[in-house]
Amino acid sequence: MNNSIFLLAQNTENFWRKLPGQGLVIWVIIGLLLGIALLFAFTQVPSNLRRWIIVGFTFFAGLPYVLAYLWPKPIGADLQNDIPRNMSEQIGFTINQAIDPVGKITNVLQAFLLGVGIFSLVRVHLTKVRRKSENWGFSTVLLVCFALMTTVGFMDWRQRKFMDDNGLLNEPANWGFFQYANDLLFEGMYQQMDSAMFSMIAFFILSAAYRAFRIRSVEATVMMASALILMLNLMGALTYAWGTGIENLVVQTGNPFFMNFKLNVMADWLRSTMQIPAIRAIDFGVFLGALAMGLRLWLGLEKGGVSS
Amino acid sequence: MTFWDKMQKVDRRILYVILVVFVCTGLFIPVKIPVEPDPSSKDFYATVMAIPEGSTVLVQTDWTNSTRGESMGHFENLMRLLMSKKLKFVFYSAADPVAPQVARTVITRINAERKADGLYVYQIGKDYLDLGYFANAEATNTNMGTDLRQAWANRTSKVPEGGEIDIFKTDVLKDIRKIGDCKMMVVVTASASIDIAIQRLANKVPITAMVTGVTGPGVLPFYQSGQVKGIAIGLKGVYDTEYLMANGINIKDGEAKPKVTWAKNSSVDKVAEGKTFARGNQYYGTLHVALVLLILAVILGNVGMFMSRRAARKGGE
Numbered sequence: 001m002n003n004s005i006f007l008l009a010q011n012t013e014n015f016w017r018k019l020p021g022q023g024l025v026i027w028v029i030i031g032l033l034l035g036i037a038l039l040f041a042f043t044q045v046p047s048n049l050r051r052w053i054i055v056g057f058t059f060f061a062g063l064p065y066v067l068a069y070l071w072p073k074p075i076g077a078d079l080q081n082d083i084p085r086n087m088s089e090q091i092g093f094t095i096n097q098a099i100d101p102v103g104k105i106t107n108v109l110q111a112f113l114l115g116v117g118i119f120s121l122v123r124v125h126l127t128k129v130r131r132k133s134e135n136w137g138f139s140t141v142l143l144v145c146f147a148l149m150t151t152v153g154f155m156d157w158r159q160r161k162f163m164d165d166n167g168l169l170n171e172p173a174n175w176g177f178f179q180y181a182n183d184l185l186f187e188g189m190y191q192q193m194d195s196a197m198f199s200m201i202a203f204f205i206l207s208a209a210y211r212a213f214r215i216r217s218v219e220a221t222v223m224m225a226s227a228l229i230l231m232l233n234l235m236g237a238l239t240y241a242w243g244t245g246i247e248n249l250v251v252q253t254g255n256p257f258f259m260n261f262k263l264n265v266m267a268d269w270l271r272s273t274m275q276i277p278a279i280r281a282i283d284f285g286v287f288l289g290a291l292a293m294g295l296r297l298w299l300g301l302e303k304g305g306v307s308s
Numbered sequence: 309m310t311f312w313d314k315m316q317k318v319d320r321r322i323l324y325v326i327l328v329v330f331v332c333t334g335l336f337i338p339v340k341i342p343v344e345p346d347p348s349s350k351d352f353y354a355t356v357m358a359i360p361e362g363s364t365v366l367v368q369t370d371w372t373n374s375t376r377g378e379s380m381g382h383f384e385n386l387m388r389l390l391m392s393k394k395l396k397f398v399f400y401s402a403a404d405p406v407a408p409q410v411a412r413t414v415i416t417r418i419n420a421e422r423k424a425d426g427l428y429v430y431q432i433g434k435d436y437l438d439l440g441y442f443a444n445a446e447a448t449n450t451n452m453g454t455d456l457r458q459a460w461a462n463r464t465s466k467v468p469e470g471g472e473i474d475i476f477k478t479d480v481l482k483d484i485r486k487i488g489d490c491k492m493m494v495v496v497t498a499s500a501s502i503d504i505a506i507q508r509l510a511n512k513v514p515i516t517a518m519v520t521g522v523t524g525p526g527v528l529p530f531y532q533s534g535q536v537k538g539i540a541i542g543l544k545g546v547y548d549t550e551y552l553m554a555n556g557i558n559i560k561d562g563e564a565k566p567k568v569t570w571a572k573n574s575s576v577d578k579v580a581e582g583k584t585f586a587r588g589n590q591y592y593g594t595l596h597v598a599l600v601l602l603i604l605a606v607i608l609g610n611v612g613m614f615m616s617r618r619a620a621r622k623g624g625e
Contacts, residue, residue: 017458065450078486100458103447110443114405165470167432170416187413191373198374202598206327207320210605214613224606231603234544235596236343243344264344271528280529 017101055300061106062298064098071095122146149185156182226270233267312615315608323605330601334594340585341547341592345568348531349548350557352516352538354576355492356389363491364396364480366513368505369411370403375498375520376410381546381587382518383411383496387418388586389553391430392579395491396480398437402445403501412438427581433467437480445501449508456487487513492537494518502527502536510535518545543595546588552576554584 018024045053073092084090125139133139155178160169168174175183215221233239243262250258259265296302345353359365367386371379390397399415401407415436419429430436439460442448451459457476464472475481484490493513495502498520506515510530514537517527521542530536540549555567556578578584 017461020462068454096454097458099454100451103444103451103454103459106447107442107444110447114443165466167466167468170432186409191410194373195376199377202327202331203320203324206323206602206605209602210318210323210609213606213609215610228603231599234542235599236341236544236547236592237596239344240342264346268347271525272532275525276528276532279525283526283529 017097051300058298058300061102064095064102066298067095068099149190152178152181152185226274229263229266229270233263239263310616310619312612312619315612316616327598327601330597331594334597335590337593338585338590339593340589341596342567343544343547343551345548345552346541346544347570347572348528348539348541349545349552350538350568350570350573351531352518352540352545353389353549353552354557354570354573355514355516355537356386356494357393357576359393359395359491361394362396364398364484364489365390366487366490366493367397367399367411368402368493368495368497368501369399369407370401370495370497370499370501371520372404372406372410372498377591378520378543378546379496379498379518380410380414381543381591382540382549383414384418384587385540385546385549385553386494386496386518387415388582388584389549389579391418391422391428392553392581394428396435398439398475398480398490400439400442402442402448402504403497403499405441405443408438408440422582425582431468433465433473433478433480435480437465437475437478439463439475445504446508449505452487453509453512456484492516498523500526503530506530506535518549543588543591547592548588550585550588553579 018027042050042053071092072088073096074089077089077092082093084093122143125142127133128136128139129143159176159178169176169179172179213224215224232242239262243264246258246262250256260269293302367390369383371383373380399408399411401411415430423429432438448459460475463475465475465478466472467478476484487493487509490513493505493509493515494517495505495515496518500523502517502519502523503526506527509515515535516537517539519527519539519541521544524539524541524545527536527539527541531539540546552568555561557568557570557573557576558566559568559575559578560566561578
């Protein structure tokens with residue numbers, strides 16, 4: 001019984017969401033035509049008006065999030081399934097229903113940006129290859145790898161999605177050419193190179209520890225002592241042996257004060273009393289700054305960037 | 309030039325060779341080291357183990373192989389935990405387009421491991437769902453918090469019987485109406501995507517995290533405030549989880565004293581089935597070696613500096 005209620009809840013139509021069917025197709029076509037018309041119109045807008053268009057879009061995109069937070073709502077209200085009792089609740093419900101489409105639009109925009117990035121990358125490197133600019137060989141490698149990975153990845157996805165209803169391709173024994181090729185390129189090469197790149201940090205850390213971490217002041221000494229305790233605490237074997245020694249000492253002396261000198265106790269104290277408050281203080285400042293910056297961007301007060 | 313002056317100018321390639329030799333040697337000698345798991349790891353384990361069998365858990369997997377030393381161990385442990393507890397899960401990424409594929413590979417491997425052990429194999433569409441990548445973490449998490457059914461509307465999944473159906477008609481999500489109906493959300497990440505999830509969802513669903521050593525300190529304030537119920541941090545967190553899976557909390561198991569004690573909780577069972585010690589156990593010895601090397605490097609570097617200065621002062625006199 002409950003399940004059917006839940007499924008019904010998913011299928012409610014509202015101002016922002018149309019149900020699948022003939023009407024939806026018409027809305028999609030209207031949306032598409034409007035989008036194309038809007039894009040064309042934007043290209044015709046005089047440059048002195050473009051700032052106001054961007055400011056306007058930014059404001060209206062941010063508005064549902066701000067209103068949804070500030071608009072009063074009944075305690076414990078289910079904003080998706082309850083029926084509003086008055087105008088105030090109706091407005092609150094509509095605002096909250098708007099969050100989903102606005103969020104989806106930003107998701108689409110973000111995905112679109114990925115596409116723009118790929119387009120830009122390919123264009124830059126194609127130009128380099130065509131003009132045989134410096135290091136054009138590397139650009140060729142990039143373009144070939146890009147084409148190969150895209151083709152193989154797409155074909156593998158297509159076969160898994162549309163030609164493998166029973167999930168046979170999840171078993172390597174049933175793989176074909178594209179599954180093996182994708183595995184070689186993605187798991188065998190790309191992923192390993194990703195790991196290799198990141199692992200190089202270890203070399204820099206060791207080199208820096210040897211050459212740059214110098215005790216030249218009281219602050220540096222305190223920092224090093226704290227770091228030493230935290231690093232030693234990561235070594236389970238040492239922490240365990242040290243802790244056992246301390247526990248034996250407590251049994252022998254009968255003084256529980258020594259328990260404070262267990263490595264994990266000292267490390268916990270450093271973390272909860274020193275590190276966390278410091279991070280919280282930094283976060284507090286950062287988020288206040290982010291709030292101020294967010295407000296400036298939302299209200300179009302920020303100079304420079306896309307709105308200049 | 310004194311010995312210490314030479315030490316100050318040692319070729320960095322020598323340091324690199326020492327690092328490679330010691331770290332690689334450690335990888336071939338996995339040792340089960342007794343540990344005292346961090347309180348945050350114990351909280352993580354206790355929170356997962358408290359979820360009733362058959363419940364649904366959200367898994368936001370935002371890591372890729374660049375941090376697999378830590379994150380892959382975390383994700384493998386999470387999968388073993390969820391599968392041994394017979395919990396259903398939905399996984400997706402809100403930070404990296406590559407992340408879902410990396411997660412798929414791990415799930416396939418853990419399933420193969422379970423099949424070899426004669427255990428139940430998790431099936432897509434019945435026991436778990438793969439929702440892929442969402443391009444904008446902020447909007448995605450906000451939408452999930454506002455209305456999960458709208459946020460994931462019209463998405464389909466393959467099912468064991470063949471074909472695809474709406475994800476909200478699958479066994480995994482059929483009883484889920486809002487995000488609060490999921491018993492837990494786990495974020496496996498090496499980035500600030502955990503912050504975004506906490507900011508938008510911490511008051512709607514219990515959140516736990518499995519993060520890298522670098523990301524961990526940034527999440528600790530949220531753990532202290534109770535917005536995150538438990539965290540496994542870094543490689544130590546991977547090993548802690550494995551140790552807890554093998555030994556439980558306050559479980560005597562025929563011995564005079566439990567291997568892991570905790571005043572906060574009466575007892576938490578060890579996992580009922582499957583592998584416990586795995587990647588964390590394999591890498592933990594290496595972490596010891598690497599940390600010893602790091603500490604030695606700092607000490608030697610500083611001793612060298614002091615000795616060089618002293619020699620220079622004596623030379624000046």
